[in-house]
Each structure stands twice: as C-alpha cells, then as structure tokens.
Amino acid sequence: MxxxxxxxxxxxxxxxxxxxxxxxxxxxxxxxxxxxxxxxxxxxxxxxxxxxxxPPEAFPPGRPEDPIEMGILSLSIAKSLFENFVLVLNPYISQLDPQLHTFFYVRQKSPFLFTAVLAMSAKTFNPIVYNALYDHAQHLYTEVFRNGLKSTEIVQAILILTYWKQPQDTRAWTSIGYAIRMCMDMEWHKLAPYSTSSRLTMGEARRREIRNIERTWYVLFVYDRSISLQTGRPWMIERNAFIEWIDTWCTDAIADRNDDLLGAFVNLRLMSTSIFSLHAPSRSRGERVPLEDMETLLSLKKASIERWERRWVQEVDKKLLPEEETCHKFLIRFYGMHFRLQLFSLPLQDVLSSAYSDSSLHLDIIWAAFTGAMDMLRLVSQHSTQLYFAQDSIHVMTAYSAAFLVKEIESSTISAIRSAAQAFSHQASAPGTSCELQARFLHNIATKVAQRKRKEIVATPTTASGLDRHASENHNHSESSKLPFLPPEVNQAMPQPLEQPLPDAFIFPHPDLDPLFMDDGAWADILASAAFNTQNVVSE
Incomplete structure (x- = not known):
C-alpha cells in the first residue's frame, strides 16, 4: 500500500x-x-x-479481464466512453483526478475500475454495450471479494457502481461498508494532515497518488454520513483531524476543480451530524433537546447553511470561465436545500404533539421545512438539463421533498379538517345549529377530498419517476422508477395546515401529485357537493 x-x-x-x-x-x-x-x-x-x-493480489491468471481484450467493445468506443465519464459524469461525484486517471493509467492499473467506469458511462452514452460491461464489472466485483483483494482502485470501482446502480440493487449500504472496512485494513483511518513543506519534497505524480487515496477517503466519509442520515443506521467513519483538514486540502496547488465540490460536501456532513445528534433522544433518559432550544439551534444552523452555500458557490465561480457551465453550483444548492428540509422536518413531530398542539407558535419551523421542499423542486426544474446525468442520491432527495409536501398538504389537511369537524360536532347541542352545520360541512369536504384522491390513485398510480418528469422528459434512468425508502420522520410527521396563505408559485412538478387545492374545478365540485348535502353526511 x-x-x-x-x-x-x-x-x-x-x-x-x-x-x-x-x-x-x-x-x-x-x-x-x-x-x-x-x-x-x-x-x-x-x-x-x-x-x-x-497468492499475489491479482486476478487469477489464464483468463483475460480487460473488456477490450475480451471483445466486449472496441478500443475507439472504450476511449470515447472513458472520456465522457471523466468530462461529464465525474464532476458529479468528485471521484477521479483527470490528470492522474488517464485512459492508459486506469486500464493498466485496475481492470475492475476500468470496467466500472466504462459500464457507468455506457449506461448513459452507449446502452448497447452496457449490459455486457455491467455483467463483467459484477464478475470482477465477485472475484475481488472472493480473493480478498484490496486497493484504492477497487474501492473507487465499488463506489462508482453504487452511484448509478440498477433499480433492484439494494447493496449500497453493504457495499459502502465493505469498502470502508477494506480501507481500514489499508490503514486509511490513520490518514493525517501534513505540512506544505513535506508536500513540496515530492514530485507531482507522487503527490497526485497520495491525494487519490485521500480524496477517496473523503468521498467515503460523505457517502457514509449520507447513508446514515437516509436510513437511520450508524456511520462507520469517525470525525478526526484529517476530516476537518478538508479546507486546507482543497487549496493544494494540484487540487482539481472537482475537489471544491467534495470540500463542500465534507463540510456539509460535518454540520449535519452535529445537529442531528442533538435532536436524537438520549438512550439512557429518552430525552430530547427542548423545542424552544431546538428552534434557536435550527436558526443558527440555517444561517450556517446559507453561509456554507455562498462560500462554496463562490469557490466554484472563481475557477469557471465566463462561458463555462458546471453541475457543481446546482449540486451545492440542492444538497443544502435538502439538508435544510431534513433539519426542519425533524422537530415537526414535537410541534404537533400534545405538548405543542398550538402549531401557530412554531410557524418558523413549519415554513422553513415547507419552503425547503419547494425550493428543491423548483431548483430541479431550473436545472433540468443536468438531471440526466445525476447520481441516484438526487432522485432519492427529490422523492423525499415531494413525499414531504404531499404529506404536508394532503394527509395533514384532511386530518385537520376532520379534527375541526369533530370539535364543532361536540358543540352542536341541537340539529340545525351553526356548529352542527359546520361540522357536517367540514366532514363532507374531508370525505370528498379523500374519495377523489383514492379514485385518482387507482386510475393513475404515481411513481418517483414522475417527480421530475416535467423537468426532463427525455430522462430515461430506470433508477427513478421506484420510490426509495423514506426516513421515519417523514412517515411519522403529520404537520398542521399552514396559517399563512400559500405563495402564488405553489405548483407541483407533476399533475399526478396535484393536491387538489389548486384545482378550481375540483374545488367547485367538492364545495358544491359539501354545501348542498350537509344534511346527508357521507360515510366512508
């Protein structure tokens, strides 16, 4: 090593x-x-x-492992796919150093990494050869595991195969854990900051090889913390001096432009783990940070996210030519908005619990979570040309924001209307009173909305792929066809309807997800039915 x-x-x-x-x-x-x-x-x-x-750490002799030598694809197609990966896909994941990872270098260094790069590039740019390349990459993955091989390139290949995995592939958590353990065997967890003078004593090629190891460990840290936040499972890589050294690491003279995106993500994950650990209940006492204190912390963190976004967008802008476009600014803003949504959706369950039944006292939390989800969907529509190449995590986060809004607007509103109807019903001392008529009216509205939505679901099932279909109609990634696992806080939170009017720009990105409240025709039917049939309560 x-x-x-x-x-x-x-x-x-x-x-x-x-x-x-x-x-x-x-x-x-x-x-x-x-x-x-x-x-x-x-x-x-x-x-x-x-x-x-x-036995040496090499694939078994006697059989070719190079996909070109195996006849899977020609040399010219392989070079084209490799170039497209480095120029188009790699900026999304900050994985390879274009100066180090040339076509010849990767091909000679690791057939597994070489095949993984070509397979993921073929998935986007040349689907005809994708299946054969993907199957070969999976074969090499099996050989790596079976023979206990370990190298930087093997870790990178495993990561690349998880970014754009097939929709039925559920191995991301296991694969990342395996890669991290492999790195720990290679003692990467002992990486530490080093001085500028020590760097200058080495040649550039050697420095790039060292940064290649460091970059991969930083990527694993980000991935490890991201999966932990999405699934609620514990992370494996601890915070240490090397992780916190990321800002200095990004200023190295041979730093690649993609390293700024990685620096932004490492900083974001350092921020996110600190606040989420504060809100988690104590195992010993079952206590949480009081909501009033949590609101103060959230306010501070929101300001930190805004400073983080401004800083790293500026860093990206510094290295761009006037006519250049990059996915980095989109990714920085998108991940920041997703963090803001997660941050403010956490205390919603407490806001809506019996102890905090008056949600009007905590409108800042509700509004911040709501606008965070809305901003994510708006940003997706503004950067539709970059969605085609986006890794799976973008689809997971988009689905999270859309599902949060559906629960925020639809289920919660119906529940609130029914609760109000019950409250009026308890006040109805005799038939025909205002309270009794109001109870019937509200109950009919809730019933009509619920019935209409059930009919729409049966007639037109929605999937996660519909969330961004309006923004990129030619987006044919099969990964977005499944609704991913959503964190418990989304499924459990039942926010109350907002007491402020919705903004004029409140539009869902897909007609199947229309919550009906912006459909004047639907509301006319519902209100007419409810108003003219208050004496005939509809039972479900």
Missing amino acids: NKTPGYSAPSMAETVPAEEPGNLQPSGVLNQEAMRGKFSLRRILSTADGDVME
Whole structure:
C-alpha cells in the first residue's frame, strides 16, 4: 500500500505488544502479521518468523479481464466512453483526478475500475454495450471479494457502481461498508494532515497518488454520513483531524476543480451530524433537546447553511470561465436545500404533539421545512438539463421533498379538517345549529377530498419517476422508477395546515401529485357537493 507522509504504519510494539508481560489477549500471543490486518487462518497458524507467502493480489491468471481484450467493445468506443465519464459524469461525484486517471493509467492499473467506469458511462452514452460491461464489472466485483483483494482502485470501482446502480440493487449500504472496512485494513483511518513543506519534497505524480487515496477517503466519509442520515443506521467513519483538514486540502496547488465540490460536501456532513445528534433522544433518559432550544439551534444552523452555500458557490465561480457551465453550483444548492428540509422536518413531530398542539407558535419551523421542499423542486426544474446525468442520491432527495409536501398538504389537511369537524360536532347541542352545520360541512369536504384522491390513485398510480418528469422528459434512468425508502420522520410527521396563505408559485412538478387545492374545478365540485348535502353526511 502507498504510505502517506501524514502517517506511517505503526511499529510492532505499537500494534502488537507481544513482549508485554501477562498479555494473553489474541493480539499478544498470535501471529503478529495476522493481527495487523492480514487476518487469515494460514497466517494465524503459521510457525514462520517472517511473512507468510500468499497468492499475489491479482486476478487469477489464464483468463483475460480487460473488456477490450475480451471483445466486449472496441478500443475507439472504450476511449470515447472513458472520456465522457471523466468530462461529464465525474464532476458529479468528485471521484477521479483527470490528470492522474488517464485512459492508459486506469486500464493498466485496475481492470475492475476500468470496467466500472466504462459500464457507468455506457449506461448513459452507449446502452448497447452496457449490459455486457455491467455483467463483467459484477464478475470482477465477485472475484475481488472472493480473493480478498484490496486497493484504492477497487474501492473507487465499488463506489462508482453504487452511484448509478440498477433499480433492484439494494447493496449500497453493504457495499459502502465493505469498502470502508477494506480501507481500514489499508490503514486509511490513520490518514493525517501534513505540512506544505513535506508536500513540496515530492514530485507531482507522487503527490497526485497520495491525494487519490485521500480524496477517496473523503468521498467515503460523505457517502457514509449520507447513508446514515437516509436510513437511520450508524456511520462507520469517525470525525478526526484529517476530516476537518478538508479546507486546507482543497487549496493544494494540484487540487482539481472537482475537489471544491467534495470540500463542500465534507463540510456539509460535518454540520449535519452535529445537529442531528442533538435532536436524537438520549438512550439512557429518552430525552430530547427542548423545542424552544431546538428552534434557536435550527436558526443558527440555517444561517450556517446559507453561509456554507455562498462560500462554496463562490469557490466554484472563481475557477469557471465566463462561458463555462458546471453541475457543481446546482449540486451545492440542492444538497443544502435538502439538508435544510431534513433539519426542519425533524422537530415537526414535537410541534404537533400534545405538548405543542398550538402549531401557530412554531410557524418558523413549519415554513422553513415547507419552503425547503419547494425550493428543491423548483431548483430541479431550473436545472433540468443536468438531471440526466445525476447520481441516484438526487432522485432519492427529490422523492423525499415531494413525499414531504404531499404529506404536508394532503394527509395533514384532511386530518385537520376532520379534527375541526369533530370539535364543532361536540358543540352542536341541537340539529340545525351553526356548529352542527359546520361540522357536517367540514366532514363532507374531508370525505370528498379523500374519495377523489383514492379514485385518482387507482386510475393513475404515481411513481418517483414522475417527480421530475416535467423537468426532463427525455430522462430515461430506470433508477427513478421506484420510490426509495423514506426516513421515519417523514412517515411519522403529520404537520398542521399552514396559517399563512400559500405563495402564488405553489405548483407541483407533476399533475399526478396535484393536491387538489389548486384545482378550481375540483374545488367547485367538492364545495358544491359539501354545501348542498350537509344534511346527508357521507360515510366512508
């Protein structure tokens, strides 16, 4: 493994204190090499003093692994796909260094990474060869796992295969965990900041190889924290001095323009984990931060997100030519809006609980969550040309915002109307009173809206792919055809209707998701039916 100047492999005495008197732990009595990460039965049971000879870290001989040599595609098509990946797709994921990862370098270095790059590029630019390349990439993935191979390129290939995975693929959590454990075996968790003077003593090629390792660890940190936020599962990479060194890392003289996007994402994940951990209930006491204190924290974090966005958009703008376009500004704004939505949707359940039944006292939280979701969908429509190449996480976040709005506007409104109807019903002392008529009126509205929506769902089932279909009609990614797993806070939160009028620009991006409240014809039918039939309550 390539060693970074910022850290070095620990000595035997540091890692395996075998000479310590009374040390009867496995690390003290078993083979030292085995306990330093080369964990195998052959090593543990070895009686040799030195390193135990094992098969080299290479694919089995006797069969070609290069997709060009296998005849899957021609050299010219491979070069075209590789170039398209580096120029078009790589800016979305900040994964490869264009100066280091040339066609020749990647092809010679790792057939797995080479095939993964070509497969994901073919999915977008040449679907005819995609299936064969994808199947070969999966075969190489199996060989890597079966033989226990470890390298920077293998980690990068695993990551690339998860960004634009097939819709039925559920391995993202497992694959990222496997990649992180692989890196820990290579001691990447010991990466540390190093001085400018130490960098200057190395040649550029060596510095780029070191940054390649560091960049991949930063990407894993972002991915690890993102999946944790989406699924509620624990993260694996801890915050340390190297992670917090990201700002300085981005200013290196050989930093790539894509590194600014990675720097923005690392900073965002450092911000997000701090606030979400505060709101999580204490395991020992089952307590949360009081809502009033949480509102203060949220206000501060909202300002931090706005400063974060301004700063990194400016960093991106500095390196752009006047006629250039980039996906980076779109991604920075989109991820910032998604964080804002997640941030303010968390306390909504507390706002709407019995202890905080008066939601009008917390309109800032409700309005911030609502506008966060709306801004995400508006931004998608403004950058429709960049959606075709976007990784799966963009589709997950878009679905999250749309589902949040549907629950905010539709389910919650029906529930609130019914609650109000029940309240008026309790006040109706005799038939024909104003309260009794109001109770019947509200109940009929809620029933008509619910019935109409059920009929629409049966007639026209909606899918996550419809969320951005208006913005990119030629978007044929099959990944967006499934509604992804939504965090528990969305499914549990039942916000009350806003007490402020909705903005004029309140429009859903797909007609199937129209909450009916902007459909004058539908409302005319509902109100007419409810008003003229208050004496005949509709039962469900």
